[in-house]
Amino acid sequence: MQVEPESDAMAGEHSVSEDPSSQSAMQFGEYKDSLVATISQHLDLKHHCTSSAAYRIADLGCFVGPHTLDAMRTITEAVKDKYKAGGQSFGIPEFFVYFNDRVTNDFNALFAKFPEDRQYFAAGVPGSFHGRLFPKASLDFVYCSKAVHWLSKVPEEELTDPNSAAYNPDRISYINAPTAVCDAYLGQFTKEMESLLSARAQELVHGGLMVLVIPGRANGTQYPSVSQVFMPLETILLDLAKEGMVSKNKVDLFNVPMYFPSPEELKNIIIQKTVGFEIVELSTFTRSSLPVFPTEVLRGAYGGLLTKHFGTEVAEQALDRYEKEIPTLRLRNPAEGNGVFIYVTIKFKKS
């Protein structure tokens, strides 16, 4: 029933949370309080514990911890507090937490980290969150942090066709690209968000909540913080082409499968492209002051992508140069400071 995308640029290469644009730059602690407040304010107990004894939570794109374990502890404790405060006659429920990530995620490593004192039952659910993963109306709460900006694929046919308006040579992303390129990326992101939300609309109970944390960019700007990685990497790859280490065509065909939406874009998708979801809160966090990305983090996040497209030798050369250039990379472009994290809570109402 769950079929992984056949030709998935990401599968097996790396996992969402290794992304330096998210993992190292914004730790869970920075929005833990928001999560507690969301549950306190927006969780409506009357929608839960009527059809089932357990409160069921899914973390989509969980990776191997420790972020997911911190988040699940926070959510279960906040829901318990809400029940206690509500004085519900049916008592505090048991919890069942589903840890989801692609089938190539290292679930063995995650399971080995489960804390002995965890206060929930736990399962690993392998598969793409762009499709169905759970039975109908079987989730009370969905959490998805720093995962949806990874696209399951880039819109290849548009970006790599010289006759297309969205042909994207000389660049590895939509940053500094013509509008048509940005639109192609946004189109792919929109399609994937629609898949994700339409699957969850089947799986969430009426009144169920979904919290998404998404690395994005400020309204009206083009630069997510990750520009600081993409732009020098782009220059390095073009230099390698000029030097004949790799064909120019090969570089032109390389596009990173990531999109960093603005709050406005995200609102439009949720409100206009899906049915049944209501935005109950949306806030942005300016990301913590951005350190230069160390090469080993870059290697973990993009090494797989580079190797898959260019082969080991060229990928290693690009990473080596990046390492040498690190001292010159910081604040190369002042506009790069517009990166934000978008924290959005949506509620599902069955029609």
Add this chain to the structure above:
Amino acid sequence: MQVEPESDAMAGEHSVSEDPSSQSAMQFGEYKDSLVATISQHLDLKHHCTSSAAYRIADLGCFVGPHTLDAMRTITEAVKDKYKAGGQSFGIPEFFVYFNDRVTNDFNALFAKFPEDRQYFAAGVPGSFHGRLFPKASLDFVYCSKAVHWLSKVPEEELTDPNSAAYNPDRISYINAPTAVCDAYLGQFTKEMESLLSARAQELVHGGLMVLVIPGRANGTQYPSVSQVFMPLETILLDLAKEGMVSKNKVDLFNVPMYFPSPEELKNIIIQKTVGFEIVELSTFTRSSLPVFPTEVLRGAYGGLLTKHFGTEVAEQALDRYEKEIPTLRLRNPAEGNGVFIYVTIKFKKS
């Protein structure tokens, strides 16, 4: 909540289905028809699909496939057929299958084998099935094949204390041992079955079914088929002690953590030691004609146990000798032919 036994002789060493006494000797095909018949005859639709849309199945001690995948396909198809035959107005449910095994099982390998055309949602649930794994009343069907004969520990204090009536020197199992030793093993098996069933009594819905397939022995006999492995291995270890390769004391302290119950013993446990379970069918299969166990299978199943207790060198010597003696092992003891598989279906009725 789920805590693995701290000092578990098995953990990380091997998994239940590598046991040559089960995996290679009795394949799923041999009782697939029984499973289909059980569902057709004993599944009572009125107990399901009232509180939840999905039909939830757990395979306890699933290992890494392919047995578990065959079994889950068979069960889901048989349940669907039952629904179709019943003409239920609420239609055929979705299925959620939970694959359980110890946290040291290779879930990554299992997940990678999930068939693309599977007709159920799937999750991996790591942890010991002797404790709680699922929320209350959240399972419709439990399947547990060739797993419960592995004890989570041997009753050490009794078997290794020279002052105990159940002191068990010169033997590595309860086979050919005095009654007190057999009783100690049976006591441990009983305790673990009680834990398993009392956890499931919490987790099964009223009317939920549980099918257990257990390698055992015929009523009134002492020899499971695996005697054919244990007895020569015992002789080899005692020979190594005589030759000074290992201390006699070390051999005396080694006891294999497995118990092969008779149908009568199993009935007594289910009927007298648990609350809420009713035996709806119990049959035995005489095991297929038993080939000599190849050393590589023996190595997979018992190598870990031997290495943990004796160290690599002695374990390798024991396995090498076993390999050399294989030609003489077959039908060493005619009484060894009494091994059976017990197939038992129990139904849970909430009091």
